[in-house]
Amino acid sequence: AQSVSQHNHHVILSEAASLELGCNYSYGGTVNLFWYVQYPGQHLQLLLKYFSGDPLVKGIKGFEAEFIKSKFSFNLRKPSVQWSDTAEYFCAVNAEQAGTALIFGKGTTLSVSS
Amino acid sequence: ETGVTQSPTHLIKTRGQQVTLRCSSQSGHNTVSWYQQALGQGPQFIFQYYREEENGRGNFPPRFSGLQFPNYSSELNVNALELDDSALYLCASSLAKFNYGYTFGSGTRLTVV
Numbered sequence A: 001a002q003s004v005s006q007h008n009h010h011v012i013l014s015e016a017a018s019l020e021l022g023c024n025y026s027y028g029g030t031v032n033l034f035w036y037v038q039y040p041g042q043h044l045q046l047l048l049k050y051f052s053g054d055p056l057v058k059g060i061k062g063f064e065a066e067f068i069k070s071k072f073s074f075n076l077r078k079p080s081v082q083w084s085d086t087a088e089y090f091c092a093v094n095a096e097q098a099g100t101a102l103i104f105g106k107g108t109t110l111s112v113s114s
Numbered sequence B: 001e002t003g004v005t006q007s008p009t010h011l012i013k014t015r016g017q018q019v020t021l022r023c024s025s026q027s028g029h030n031t032v033s034w035y036q037q038a039l040g041q042g043p044q045f046i047f048q049y050y051r052e053e054e055n056g057r058g059n060f061p062p063r064f065s066g067l068q069f070p071n072y073s074s075e076l077n078v079n080a081l082e083l084d085d086s087a088l089y090l091c092a093s094s095l096a097k098f099n100y101g102y103t104f105g106s107g108t109r110l111t112v113v
Helices: none
Strands: A010-014 A019-021 A031-038 A045-050 A056-058 A064-068 A073-078 A087-095 A108-113 B005-007 B010-013 B019-024 B031-037 B044-050 B053-057 B064-068 B074-078 B087-094 B108-112
Touching: A010 A019, A019 A108, A031 A064, A031 A073, A045 A056, A045 A064, A045 A073, A073 A087, B005 B087, B010 B019, B019 B087, B019 B108, B031 B074, B044 B064, B074 B087
Parallel strands: A010 A108, B010 B108
Antiparallel strands: A019 A073, A031 A045, A031 A087, A056 A064, A064 A073, A087 A108, B005 B019, B019 B074, B031 B044, B031 B087, B044 B053, B064 B074, B087 B108
């Protein structure tokens, strides 16, 4: 079945550690890619998105993601995490085959200790 | 920007009942989508409305229905509630049908007992 997979369910890091969260999708053709973040008690917020062009996209709060078409991946990275990055992170894909829907992964919970 | 507001924030219903959830889109946004987020899962697409017409639908039964009004606010109706309908229901609005700068609301937590 076509899907979006996030490899890590729960990631625990210390402040200043580097972060990489994996995301793979199984849709062919044209895709639009997104990372959303949900801080405790808050609504989903867009971190960054990729539609076309430079496969390395920069988002808010120092996050970036790289689209690797051959690997069907869109991994999220941050060089140095902060305690305030503690949140749930969702990868989402819009594919031509899926129409207007955003297909979300199951999410990764990031816990950062100070 | 007023953001997306949803009401109510929490709701408890009995199996078999019907429920209506409401969403006010961000100012200027003409497209609204509804998602269901079960505990421990990512949001799942229910349907999308663009200028008062359904513009796409996910894998949900017909007892999930919706409306979009001329002011672009929206309702999600669920009939014959089942225990598995317990979830967080999210509304998201965007500026145009294929513009994916979605703004999400905080959701309505529905519990079916």
